[in-house]
Amino acid sequence: MGTAERKAKEKEELKALILGAAKKLFAEKGIEETTIRSIAKEIEYSVGTVYVYYKDKTEILHDLHQQGFAQLGGEFRALFHVSDPMERLKALGRIYMRFALENTQMYDLMFNMKAPMDFIKANEEHHWKEGNATFDALRKTVQECMDHGYFKGHQLEPLSFAIWGSVHGMCSLYIRDRVKAATGQEPDPLMNEAYEDLMLMFSKK
Amino acid sequence: MGTAERKAKEKEELKALILGAAKKLFAEKGIEETTIRSIAKEIEYSVGTVYVYYKDKTEILHDLHQQGFAQLGGEFRALFHVSDPMERLKALGRIYMRFALENTQMYDLMFNMKAPMDFIKANEEHHWKEGNATFDALRKTVQECMDHGYFKGHQLEPLSFAIWGSVHGMCSLYIRDRVKAATGQEPDPLMNEAYEDLMLMFSKK
DNA sequence: AAACATAATGAACAGTGTTCATAAAATCAA
DNA sequence: TTGATTTTATGAACACTGTTCATTATGTTT
Numbered sequence: 001m002g003t004a005e006r007k008a009k010e011k012e013e014l015k016a017l018i019l020g021a022a023k024k025l026f027a028e029k030g031i032e033e034t035t036i037r038s039i040a041k042e043i044e045y046s047v048g049t050v051y052v053y054y055k056d057k058t059e060i061l062h063d064l065h066q067q068g069f070a071q072l073g074g075e076f077r078a079l080f081h082v083s084d085p086m087e088r089l090k091a092l093g094r095i096y097m098r099f100a101l102e103n104t105q106m107y108d109l110m111f112n113m114k115a116p117m118d119f120i121k122a123n124e125e126h127h128w129k130e131g132n133a134t135f136d137a138l139r140k141t142v143q144e145c146m147d148h149g150y151f152k153g154h155q156l157e158p159l160s161f162a163i164w165g166s167v168h169g170m171c172s173l174y175i176r177d178r179v180k181a182a183t184g185q186e187p188d189p190l191m192n193e194a195y196e197d198l199m200l201m202f203s204k205k
Numbered sequence: 206m207g208t209a210e211r212k213a214k215e216k217e218e219l220k221a222l223i224l225g226a227a228k229k230l231f232a233e234k235g236i237e238e239t240t241i242r243s244i245a246k247e248i249e250y251s252v253g254t255v256y257v258y259y260k261d262k263t264e265i266l267h268d269l270h271q272q273g274f275a276q277l278g279g280e281f282r283a284l285f286h287v288s289d290p291m292e293r294l295k296a297l298g299r300i301y302m303r304f305a306l307e308n309t310q311m312y313d314l315m316f317n318m319k320a321p322m323d324f325i326k327a328n329e330e331h332h333w334k335e336g337n338a339t340f341d342a343l344r345k346t347v348q349e350c351m352d353h354g355y356f357k358g359h360q361l362e363p364l365s366f367a368i369w370g371s372v373h374g375m376c377s378l379y380i381r382d383r384v385k386a387a388t389g390q391e392p393d394p395l396m397n398e399a400y401e402d403l404m405l406m407f408s409k410k
Numbered sequence: 411a412a413a414c415a416t417a418a419t420g421a422a423c424a425g426t427g428t429t430c431a432t433a434a435a436a437t438c439a440a
Numbered sequence: 441t442t443g444a445t446t447t448t449a450t451g452a453a454c455a456c457t458g459t460t461c462a463t464t465a466t467g468t469t470t
Contacts, residue, residue: 007436007447036427046450048429057427112317117382128386135387153405158398161388162375165399169374170367177322181333182340183366193363194370200358201406212416212467241458251419253460262458 015053017043022060023067030105031061031113058119061109065116068106069130072099076137085144090199092141093167097195100171101188108175111168138164149205166198220258222248227265228272235310236266236318263324266314270321273311274335277304281342290349295404297346298372302400305376306393313380316373343369354410371403 021042025034036057040047054060075095082088100107109116110130120128139160145151151159170191173179179187226247230239241262245252259265280300287293305312314321315335325333344365350356356364375396378384384392 011448035425037425047427048450049448051428052448111383112377112381114381117386120386128383131383131387132389154402155398157388157390158395159402161378161384161395162371162399162402164387165374165378166367166371166403167374168378169372170370171374172317172377173366173370173373176317176319178316178333178336179366181322181325181331182336182369183362184337185362190363190366193360194367197359197364197367198371201409204406204409216417240456242456252458253419254417256459257417 011053014045014049018045018050018053019060019063019067023064026064026109027103027105031109031115056119058115058122061113061115062119064106065109065113066130068103068110069134072096072110073130073133073137075099076134080137085141085148086150086203089138089141089145089163089202092138093163093195093199096167097171097191101174101191104175107171112172112175135160135164150203152205163202167195170194170198216258219250219254223250223255223258224265224268224272228269231269231314232308232310236314236320261324263320263327266318266320267324269311270314270318271335273308273315274339277301277315278335278338278342280304281339285342290346290353291355291408294343294346294350294368294407297343298368298400298404301372302376302396306379306396309380312376317377317380340365340369355408357410368407372400375399375403 018039021039022034025038025042036050037047039060040050054063072095076092079088079091079095082091117128120126139156142151142160142163143156146154146156173182174187174191179185179190183190223244226244227239230243230247241255242252244265245255259268277300281297284293284296284300287296322333325331344361347356347365347368348361351359351361378387379392379396384390384395388395
């Protein structure tokens with residue numbers, strides 16, 4: 001049936017319109033200022049309409065969080081042409097860090113906020129697909145590093161987590177304004193130097 | 206004047222009562238559920254009274270955040286009898302991690318939430334006293350480690366930040382429920398193993 | 411006892427996410 | 441085309457939040 005098909009498409013379009021408005025406001029103003037009413041106003045629909053297409057605010061945030069992972073995942077995949085695993089590991093970290101610093105709100109949503117995980121739990125999807133895929137990219141690279149003689153005496157799983165945590169921690173402190181406040185130094189250069197320090201330790205055979 | 210003195214003391218007591226109730230509710234239910242009304246109810250005062258003693262919710266959260274640092278700082282100071290700097294560094298990290306896992310809400314407030322930093326900024330105190338003091342404990346220990354031949358080729362400041370970030374990152378991912386969701390493993394053992402992995406790398410001369 | 415100062419109150423305001431009976435629009439059936 | 445039916449959009453209303461402030465109650469001083 002042609003009409004049903006078209007209607008389904010229109011529904012998808014309006015849903016995407018809502019998500020786009022949410023994304024824009026979210027990136028600009030952050031989560032606090034991104035209210036359902038402001039989203040509705042942005043696309044010139046009523047408040048109720050948003051709730052026709054999204055049952056929750058958390059569902060919107062979850063979709064946004066997925067978009068973020070799609071982007072980061074794409075940037076990760078583009079790095080798999082780097083054959084030297086340690087080089088790739090360093091590049092993965094750099095991309096991750098750049099993504100965090102350039103999309104602070106989005107990064108926050110993906111790795112710090114409760115909402116997306118709450119949504120995932122509430123919908124019985126006890127697999128965090130996006131997170132797993134991203135973590136897999138790291139794990140595979142770490143495994144290859146080990147095959148090349150790096151990280152002797154370490155275990156793949158905890159080591160991968162430790163590496164993820166290390167880079168995430170610096171980004172997280174950056175985003176929450178703890179870096180300058182605690183060190184008294186300018187955040188951006190310090191982040192770079194700290195990252196070099198980390199990689200120096202990681203790449204010691 | 207004796208009466209004035211007593212009244213001042215009473216004021217302090219009521220303020221402490223409010224903070225205590227806030228702390229209790231906060232540790233139990235988290236920040237979302239800790240409303241001004243629930244605090245007032247807990248101590249059997251009216252909503253308005255809370256605002257007599259605290260101008261803001263952020264001021265309450267800032268005081269709470271300070272209490273957290275007082276506790277963590279105390280536990281840190283107790284470690285300065287450990288003379289071997291690398292041993293002390295490892296112990297600092299363990300204490301930090303234990304604090305995070307046992308006081309998730311408080312840790313979150315101290316290192317992840319916006320409110321306390323917003324309050325500090327709003328009050329022109331562009332020094333994060335608590336954070337600085339805590340970071341100093343780490344920096345001093347790292348410096349001593351370097352004096353003992355560790356961390357060759359590293360710079361004190363970025364390295365200290367990298368170490369802080371590393372441990373913080375793992376704790377942060379734990380608290381925000383990303384660990385099990387991304388790795389599929391039980392968080393607590395994984396955290397311990399990952400910490401060992403980190404320290405193994407840090408302590409390579 | 412009266413005048414004054416301090417402290418506690420809770421109704422009211424503006425904002426939030428969310429719901430749902432109603433209205434409008436689109437589709438289908440004749 | 442016209443009427444019936446289904447689908448979509450609406451915004452007032454609800455329960456909650458942080459916050460304010462005129463009013464009330466309490467305590468102190470003269």
